[in-house]
Amino acid sequence: MSEESLITPEIEAMVGKEKVYQGWEEIGRGIIRRFALGVGDTNRLYWDEEYAKKSRYQGIISPPTMIFELNHNIGAEIGEDGISIDAWGRLPPPFENVIRGGNEYEFYQPVRPGDVVTTTNKIAQIYERPGKAGPMVFVVNELTYYNQRGEKLGLNRETVIYPYPKRNGGGS
Amino acid sequence: MSEHGLFFKNINVGDEIPPLTKDITQVRMVMYSAATWDFARVHYDKDFAQSRGRPAPFADGQMLGAFLAEMIINWIGDNGTLKKMDFRFRKMLFPGDRITCKGSVTEKRTENEQKLVTCDLWIEDQNGEKVLAPASALISF
Numbered sequence: 602m603s604e605e606s607l608i609t610p611e612i613e614a615m616v617g618k619e620k621v622y623q624g625w626e627e628i629g630r631g632i633i634r635r636f637a638l639g640v641g642d643t644n645r646l647y648w649d650e651e652y653a654k655k656s657r658y659q660g661i662i663s664p665p666t667m668i669f670e671l672n673h674n675i676g677a678e679i680g681e682d683g684i685s686i687d688a689w690g691r692l693p694p695p696f697e698n699v700i701r702g703g704n705e706y707e708f709y710q711p712v713r714p715g716d717v718v719t720t721t722n723k724i725a726q727i728y729e730r731p732g733k734a735g736p737m738v739f740v741v742n743e744l745t746y747y748n749q750r751g752e753k754l755g756l757n758r759e760t761v762i763y764p765y766p767k768r769n770g771g772g773s
Numbered sequence: 774m775s776e777h778g779l780f781f782k783n784i785n786v787g788d789e790i791p792p793l794t795k796d797i798t799q800v801r802m803v804m805y806s807a808a809t810w811d812f813a814r815v816h817y818d819k820d821f822a823q824s825r826g827r828p829a830p831f832a833d834g835q836m837l838g839a840f841l842a843e844m845i846i847n848w849i850g851d852n853g854t855l856k857k858m859d860f861r862f863r864k865m866l867f868p869g870d871r872i873t874c875k876g877s878v879t880e881k882r883t884e885n886e887q888k889l890v891t892c893d894l895w896i897e898d899q900n901g902e903k904v905l906a907p908a909s910a911l912i913s914f
Contacts, residue, residue: 635804635808638804638808639808639809640805640840640843641795641801642839644843644846657851657852664842665855666835666838666839666858670809670839671809672810675810679812682813682814682821683813683816683821684812684813698825698826700862701862702861703860703861704835704858704859705857705859706838706857706858706859708854708856708858
């Protein structure tokens with residue numbers, strides 16, 4: 602391995618770039634209930650209107666982390682790896698595998714049926730660190746979620762890690 | 774205020790959050806993929822996952838964030854609000870793994886008339902190994 606940086610000018614140029622994913626349609630009760638079912642969360646606040654009305658939210662809300670997983674606004678065209686070709690902030694080849702580093706969530710207000718959620722995804726930071734199996738590149742994405750009134754719903758600061766692929770392929 | 778919730782005055786530093794155990798199954802992983810419209814093949818396609826050097830399809834990490842939020846809300850009930858949460862992943866999870874979310878109260882304070890509680894969180898697998906840590910949550914009352 603040479604001492605050359607893995608962060609090429611092409612990668613460096615990604616920092617600070619932002620992309621907006623405009624919400625297509627309202628969040629429905631169905632998507633909220635199915636997210637709760639997917640997680641296995643049985644809290645009635647997410648599906649039982651009568652129960653939710655009596656709560657301090659006065660109606661159904663979504664589980665807190667649901668908006669951070671709304672991929673429905675991303676284009677429908679799916680790549681060979683199953684990931685939307687519209688997904689943003691991925692490093693160019695030879696980088697291939699992605700490992701999740703971590704997430705920082707901020708919850709500003711509950712998400713309700715009827716909200717139209719628009720997401721901005723800004724590439725906040727890209728840096729290189731040595732790893733056990735070789736050098737790795739860290740990409741920090743800042744995703745901010747807004748409702749139809751332009752109010753912030755939440756923030757998701759997500760760090761993903763790209764191990765530098767080994768020459769014979771296969772990744773880490 | 775609901776009678777089904779915890780109150781700020783009843784929370785103490787050192788309190789343990791009732792743990793939440795979940796089985797990681799391929800069905801759960803596919804349900805989560807469908808619910809979130811995330812069709813990354815590494816989460817359900819064994820041949821594809823192996824072609825990318827993984828032993829098997831692995832769970833989407835953000836599902837663990839949902840589990841932590843579920844544990845916290847089961848604990849605080851209707852009175853408290855989850856304001857912030859952060860976590861770092863340590864290990865991938867595969868079908869057959871059984872995880873337990875855990876946490877404890879590390880700080881309690883009042884700031885600008887907001888009553889705030891900070892908790893340390895982590896997730897262990899069936900061998901007691903930490904799969905997610907460190908992690909924390911900020912809750913307001």
